[in-house]
Amino acid sequence: MTGPTVHFVDDDESMRKATTRLLEAAGLQVATYANARDFLESADPSMEGCVILDMRLPDQTGLELQVALASQGVQLPVIFMTGYGVIPDTVRAMQRGAVDFLTMPVEAETLLASVARAFAQDAASRVERARMAYLQARYARLTPREREVLLHLISGQLNKQVAADLQIAERTIKLHRANILEKLEVESMAELARLAVDLGIEPARRS
Numbered sequence: 001m002t003g004p005t006v007h008f009v010d011d012d013e014s015m016r017k018a019t020t021r022l023l024e025a026a027g028l029q030v031a032t033y034a035n036a037r038d039f040l041e042s043a044d045p046s047m048e049g050c051v052i053l054d055m056r057l058p059d060q061t062g063l064e065l066q067v068a069l070a071s072q073g074v075q076l077p078v079i080f081m082t083g084y085g086v087i088p089d090t091v092r093a094m095q096r097g098a099v100d101f102l103t104m105p106v107e108a109e110t111l112l113a114s115v116a117r118a119f120a121q122d123a124a125s126r127v128e129r130a131r132m133a134y135l136q137a138r139y140a141r142l143t144p145r146e147r148e149v150l151l152h153l154i155s156g157q158l159n160k161q162v163a164a165d166l167q168i169a170e171r172t173i174k175l176h177r178a179n180i181l182e183k184l185e186v187e188s189m190a191e192l193a194r195l196a197v198d199l200g201i202e203p204a205r206r207s
Helices: 013-025 036-042 062-071 087-095 108-139 144-153 159-166 170-184 189-199
Strands: 005-009 029-033 049-054 078-082 100-103
Touching: 005 013, 005 036, 013 029, 013 108, 029 036, 036 062, 049 062, 049 108, 062 078, 078 108, 100 108, 108 170, 108 189, 144 159, 144 170, 144 189, 159 170, 170 189
Parallel strands: 005 029, 005 049, 049 078, 078 100
Antiparallel strands: none
């Protein structure tokens, strides 16, 4: 399936059918799985939408499946549904990023609202991951020396100070600085500093 999809994992066939009817009636695309293994075999990082997990599956718990998905790079938001609401499980699920932990029976409006939040979270996360991937690709264009110069520039040093620290000519620092701004597609030191923060780059310590 392509596009945002609700991936529903539950070993109860009647529950899968009823939930599928509800979600499809709301105009949502649904894929169902009877166990964790089936879902893991088909899951991949390109999936869009969300996952609804039964906490107690025949082959592993919903929490275990949540961890397994993360290990495969599948970052879909997770909604747990269970007939056995246990506080420690709820806490662990939320700590690992679950959108909701719903105790059955679940009202239709509650489930649909939870799915809507999960879809919105997934869309926002994809935009942010794409932005970060683009920033990282731009950073990858820099040479090792340009990265070294970058660390000094974002620490607030002037060209002549960077030149002194690295023991190279100031005109060479100016050339590196121009190349850095061009490759990173920024026009000012302020933009360069913001990009470094986004990438988690720590400035060089000033002497």
